[in-house]
Structures are given as C-alpha cells and as structure tokens.
Amino acid sequence: MSEKISVIVWNEYRHEQENPAIAAIYPTGMHATLAAALRETASPLPGARALDLGTATLDEPEHGLSAARLDACDVLLWWGHKAHAEVSDAVVERVQRRVLEGMGLIVLHSGHFSKIFRRLMGTHCSLKWREADEKERLWVVEPSHPIAAGLPEHFELPYEEMYGERFDIPTPDELVLLSWFEGGELFRSGCCWQRGHGRVFYFRPGHEAYPTYHDANVQRVIANAVQWAAPRVRLADRCPNTAPLEALSPKSLSFGRVGMLQEQGDIA
Amino acid sequence: MSEKISVIVWNEYRHEQENPAIAAIYPTGMHATLAAALRETASPLPGARALDLGTATLDEPEHGLSAARLDACDVLLWWGHKAHAEVSDAVVERVQRRVLEGMGLIVLHSGHFSKIFRRLMGTHCSLKWREADEKERLWVVEPSHPIAAGLPEHFELPYEEMYGERFDIPTPDELVLLSWFEGGELFRSGCCWQRGHGRVFYFRPGHEAYPTYHDANVQRVIANAVQWAAPRVRLADRCPNTAPLEALSPKSLSFGRVGMLQEQGDIA
C-alpha cells in the first residue's frame, strides 16, 4: 500500500457533453469537479491520508480502466446513468475482482443501476424516483461513522431528484445517512457493505441536472468515504487444497463407504 | 401462495451416473434421496406446511427449470459440483429473478461455487478444502432459529470433506451452524441471507462420496430450511416514476440551474 490513496473518479461523461444546461454546471465533467473537490477537501479524520487523484470516462479505451490502472487503484468512484449497458462485461469483471481483493468502491446516485453495483449486491437495486426540483434533507444516523466525520446532524440540498424506498439492496452492514424528501418519501442514502476484502459505499445524491457535487457537505461525505474505503489488505482469490493441521485418527474404510452406509442400516 | 410449499430439488446428477462407488450411495441420485427425505421428515416447526416435491437435473431440457416450473416453485434446492460451467446463464438469470421476487433457495455443499450462488452473493465464494475422510462436528449457534428446530446442541458426520475459512461470502444475516473439523479447521456451515424478497440458505455438508444426505440431522436441517425459505411475498421488480405525496413548494428556477449555482458562488 502506497502512502497516498490512489483514487480514480470514473464518470460516464455523456450528459455534460450533450446537454448545455448540464455542461454549464459541470463544464469539464462531474469527474473533474469531484476530483477537484477531493483535492481540496481536508478530511477531519484522524490519520487521514493524502490522495493521488485521477479520472476515467466511458469513452476512453477500456473505459479508462486498463488492468494496469485498476491494479494501482485503491478507491474507485463510479457515476453512470444512461449508458450502463455500454460498459463492457470484461471491465466490470475486472473491477469486481479488484473490489474482492480489497479495492474500495464508491457508487454515486444513478450508479445504483450500474453493472458493477448490481453484480456486487446480487439484487436489482431498483427504487422509486421523480424529477421535480424538490428539497432533500439528509440525516446522519451514525454520527460516529468515519463517513459522517465533520457533518452537521442534517444537511439540505435545495433541489434534487427524489429516490424512494423500497431500495432493492441487501441490508447494509452500516446505514450512515437517511434522506427525507419534500414530496413525502425517504431513502437509505448512505449505505456501507463489505464484499470480499473490499468496502463498498453507496451515496444517493448527485442528479446531473443539479449542482450537487459543488455542495460542501456532499463533498465532505465523499472525501470521508474515500478514506473509509481505502484498502486494508490486498488478497487475491484462492481456493486451496490444504493438508490437515492435526493428525487424523486412523479410519477403517476397508469395507468401503457403501459398507459404512449398510452398517448404519441406511441402504440394503 | 398455495397451501403446500412447492419444492424442486435440483441436482447436477453426474457423479452418481459416472462413479459406481457414488451410485452405490445414491442409486437414483442425490435429488431422489433428498426428495424422499423431505417427504418423510416431519418438521417440528409450529405452522409447518406440507410439501409438493419435484426434482430437476442438469441434463434435462433447460436443466429441468423451465420458466413455467420455476414460476410455480416456492423453494429450490441446488447441488452442483463439477459442471457449474454447463449451467446456462439464461437459467441462472431466471433463478435469480425468482429469488429476488421471493422464492427460497437452499444451496448445498459444493454449490458454493455455482453460478447462482456467486451471483446472489457478489463474491468468489472460495474456501479451503480437503478430502481426507475426516470427522465433522456441527455446532448449533442459534438454537432458536427455525432451521435449528429439533436439533441437538451438536451433531457429527463421521466422514466428510473438509471446508475451511476464510469462506469468501458477505457476512451472513444469521449464522446458525458452525463446523469443527478433526484436522484443525472450522467453517461457517449454516448461513442465511435475504436477497430481494427471497431467502437464501447455504448448508455445507454433502460431499458426494459420503452418505451425508442419509443422515437424520442433515435431513432435519434441510427440512427446516425449506419451511424457513418458503416465500412470504411475491413481488416483481419495479422501478416506478412516482408522483409526489405532498404538495411541493413553488420553485423559482426561472434563472435556471446555472443561475442557482452562480447565486451560490459556486461557478462564475
């Protein structure tokens, strides 16, 4: 493990190139905004480490996630929305293997439907939704969790897309944030899981049509999540045939396993 | 939901046809032994329901798991070992969708490496292993769990394959059984998860070369697990766009979202 945490911010990067209103919010892409925010957000966590930041986007070769880059990556952030199907299964497989080895993964907003998130969860990851420029208020349920470090009891986003329950996910190992929506719904917005040796964090806010990733509290959550998700180990998959650690008692299978079964009266 | 629980015992059914020693233990296949055992094992659970039992095997058309059969199935048992790769992805997808809708799934022994189990877990599901005719002792960790109903504090299998930790699975929602092995290892042997609306139980014992599925305690565990895994609901996947339940406050976005951002001083 290097001294710095090596981070890749991955972005689909289509909305920003196709829609001027969205380009106005994220002129160089959400990935650039997020990388800049991570560069500038000092984590209040004791022992917080510096970051080595890079970005990657869908339309780069191998989506910018070559085996070599992923191999050196400690924490991967993932934003995707309308082109989930264009992400190659080979790259998804590669990312999954790295998570199971210990790499951290932070899935943002509409990334709930990404191939990688659904594959790690094993579920559909569906939810209710609505685009109505409505207020979201995020409540901190576990103020002692590293991802909540430095946050107030709650914070607001004046305009966001609504996501509502039931969110089809396995019960989170830790539930850090819950969202209240003006229109009457609520949502498990900050959810932690371990998969293999890696940590996965899902963070709800971040609809492309709003300046959510410019929000200081949102940036704080993501900066904390990077520290939390940094690998603790790196262990490749193994399924070893191993010798006994204790002497086994001598067995009398001379009459064969069928004999054993006959002896028990289970078969004739 | 019908009155009876509709059960399919799925078996790869290759070892029994290729290896006379294994055929001697399971002359008509493990699936037949398991179905007969389920037919005869009265569940000690209050409110236990009768079973409607069927079997299916790899070499039947669609592996015996047509859409119509799966549609009517409440609980599916799965034993596979050397032909996991031959199970078609379309059938795996179909089984997964049924589990997420509410169908129960009981994965047996070497089924830890089946496509369906790995897909629902999101992990490699690797482990340590050894074939050495050694003793396994299963300890009941949660005697109040329905799957443990009627079991003694521990029970033994005189000869089994060893599986050892670390078992690469998400932390079980409930850990019912732990195995002690003569050779010095231990294992999380009875593990429960919920995925979508369905329940998943992994049960370790059942190497094909031993008469494990003739054991009364093993049969009891599986009979209980069928009761536990029976569907509570059946809900198809949805991701609906929904109207607000509360009146939203009037918004002033006339200056556009970029204007909002400018107002906040986030962009020039």
Add this chain to the structure above:
Amino acid sequence: MSEKISVIVWNEYRHEQENPAIAAIYPTGMHATLAAALRETASPLPGARALDLGTATLDEPEHGLSAARLDACDVLLWWGHKAHAEVSDAVVERVQRRVLEGMGLIVLHSGHFSKIFRRLMGTHCSLKWREADEKERLWVVEPSHPIAAGLPEHFELPYEEMYGERFDIPTPDELVLLSWFEGGELFRSGCCWQRGHGRVFYFRPGHEAYPTYHDANVQRVIANAVQWAAPRVRLADRCPNTAPLEALSPKSLSFGRVGMLQEQGDIA
C-alpha cells in the same frame, strides 16, 4: 409451547385515568384497546396461530407480572411513558430473563425509555421529539418481512408525536419500517432484534393523545409482530463445565506453566 400464543398487553395506564381527553380516546385503557384489536385482527401470515389474550398494568401487584404469569407468557407488549421509574427492578429482571429464554417482547412508542428496553439494548435509547399534531407516513422497507404482511407500501397517521433521529439503539437486525414526518424528520420506526433466544420488536407510533391504536394498519403491524415474536424455543440460562468430546493429547506440564513460559523465553 401451547397451541395458542399467550399474550400479555402491559400498560402503564396512568394517562387514561388522569386525563379526560385521553380517557375519551381509550376509555378502558390502551391495553384494552390493543387486546381487543388483537382479538379481532386476523393475521394474513401462513400458519398464523390464535391468541390467548390478557392484560396487565403498573398499579397491579407486581405490575400484573408475577413470576407465574410471566412464566406462561409467550409475547409481552409494553407501553409506558411517565412512570418508567416506578417499574420495579425485580420485575424488569424477570422480564429480561424470560426474553432471553425465548419470550417475545414488543415495545411501543414511549416504551423506548422503559427500563426493560434500555436494559436489552444496552444503550440510552434517546431520540428527538415534538408534539405538534403532525402527519406521520410509515414506509415499508422490507415488504417480505412477516411484520409487514398485508400492509400497503406506506400508510399514514394524520396526527402523531414526532420522533427523530438519531435514535440511540444498536443497529437493528432487521429494519422493517421507516417514518417520514411532515416537520422534516425521519425515524427507524419498526426495528427487530434478537436477544438471547427471544425476539424484540420496537414500533414507534402510539402517542397517548391520538387514536393511533384504533388505526387498522397499526393494529395489523402489532398483530403480525405478535406472530413473529412468538417463542421458537425455551432455553434457560446455563454456563456448563463440559468434558472434552475428543481425546486430548498428553501434555507435559511437569515443569509447570512458568517453565513453559521460560522455555519460550518470555520470562527469565
């Protein structure tokens, strides 16, 4: 275990006797309303059992919870508010021991601060609160959970006291219901835990000044919870000194344990 589930509805029963406005809502006490509701609410759960219903109140001898009554009780409901301190520690100890043996406990609303709930949780069980006649909307997060059987996706209570996060509880084993409040807060409203061999359910609604326990959905939740919390086993506490199950290898401690330590070079 008897055929019927033996239920005691425990109520502090002070507000109803002291405050005419509350007496108008619950003329014979909340316990009577709840017992009547349980008598009349058919559970949609498969295998649901009939109930044998009784009540108990604070001012009865031993709070109506003699050792004999508790001994025969399967599921205890608990509503208390302003007289938690008057509940005797001996009775609390008795209830705790029965829960750990397998009895179910359903803690209602202001019972979050009861001695028995705090003792089983090990935490303060504090929360935010407000009495402002505001709307509560309860969302079903786990529609497959037995406690959610027959419920719609969400249901509303037009007037309730608000409880807000952070609710100081151990992370629930299962989170069934979440509440949205008109005033901007949210709350983990239907929470399940296992303690010892018993099941504990906390259910938020039920401020004495509103007719909450006359609501059909609230009654449905409580009726389902009784079925869910019914004992699966009854096991008294034991801490046995046990003989080995396997032959231990001969030990050479003739030089004493200090010798062992010296040999390892750990002490001189």
Add this chain to the structure above:
Amino acid sequence: MSEKISVIVWNEYRHEQENPAIAAIYPTGMHATLAAALRETASPLPGARALDLGTATLDEPEHGLSAARLDACDVLLWWGHKAHAEVSDAVVERVQRRVLEGMGLIVLHSGHFSKIFRRLMGTHCSLKWREADEKERLWVVEPSHPIAAGLPEHFELPYEEMYGERFDIPTPDELVLLSWFEGGELFRSGCCWQRGHGRVFYFRPGHEAYPTYHDANVQRVIANAVQWAAPRVRLADRCPNTAPLEALSPKSLSFGRVGMLQEQGDIA
C-alpha cells in the same frame, strides 16, 4: 481528541496476588504485562496513533476509574474473573455512559461475565467452558478487518481454557476470529459491536493460568483493537424537544381529538 490514544488497562488483579503459580506468569499483574506489550507492539495499521498508557485495578479507590480518569480515557481494557460482583454499580454506570459517548471498550476472556459487558450486550453472556490445558487455534475470518492487521491465517495457543458455543451474545456486527479447540468445540473469539457512539471488542483468550498475554499474536490483536476502538466522536446523551424544520399544515383540531376519532367512526 488528543493526538495520542489514552488507554487504561483495567485488571481485577486478585489471582496474581493470591496464587504464586499465576504470579510467576504475571509478576506485576496482567495489567502490567498488557500495558508493556501495548507500549512495545507497533501497529501495522496505516495511520496508527501512539498510546498514552495507564492501568487501574479493582482494589484502588473507585477501582481506579474516577470520573476524571474515565473522562480522559479513549480506550478501556477489562479483565475480571472472580470478583465481578465487587465492581460497584456506580462505576459500571459511569463506564457505560462513556462507552455510549464514544469511548472504546475491549473485554478480555472471563470479562464476558463482567457487569459492564453484560450491561452493554443485554444478554447473559454465558458459554461452555473447561480447564484442560488444551490447544486453541484461532482462525482469522475477516483478514481485512483492522483488528486482523498483520496476523497470519491462523495462530495457536498451546494451552488455554476452552470456551464453547452457544455464547449468549447479540450477533456481532463483525466476526473477526473463530477458535478451534482440541477437545472438539469452537467459539466466536473476536467479536465487534457498536453501542451508542462507542466500539466494543470481545477477545476470548487470556486464562490467568497460562502465559497467553505474553503471546505475540495475542498482543497484536489487542494492539490493533485499541486502534480500532479509539473514539471517532464524543457525544453526550440528549433527548431534545425540537422545532419543526418545515412549516406544518394548519390543523383543524377545534373539535378535539375525540372528535377526530368520532369522525373516523372509531368511537361513538
């Protein structure tokens, strides 16, 4: 939070003063051995902090745990065995309050029956046991957990007291270590919980008659646990009455809550 982690090693300190064989293993008490080990064990965790170490024992005034000392304590270790009943309830209450505020607590071996552990768990914390000089092998179930940093896949203690399941605890949030015993039992040996804002770790080994706390792997586990359990926040208990964050809709309760009930047809 100070730069260093402030640690108190608490020990009953009776066996060492009463039994020469035990005094030979721990001449100045287990607390002294543990404190020295913590002083010398460099943690392999990234961001590991230095320790400020102190000790406390049962027979000191207030058991060495005055309000002022506890107030300044970040992580408390607890070893007790035969004098649990002599620990004053006032001190237990004080420790619990500090844990709920964020202080870490590491409970060792026979501390499973301490007042503080039972109070935080809400259960009996019983188990099976045997003193027979037998081998214990501890398996790392979660190698990516901070408490497992630097450990091999398994490690052995040549002579230990046996503890066996069922261990009467709430399901751990994280299960890091499992023990295999020569005599045929197994045990959940390294268990993590959160209670309030504090972290609790139970670690099984440490019978007074063996030199367990001189073992390098045992010392490593405890050193890691201190880092893991260090407070992330300090938040005193509150149960505030709070004003609404959103404007509440005007209510028409002029006819009173009984009127509301009558309107609904629930009462006459």
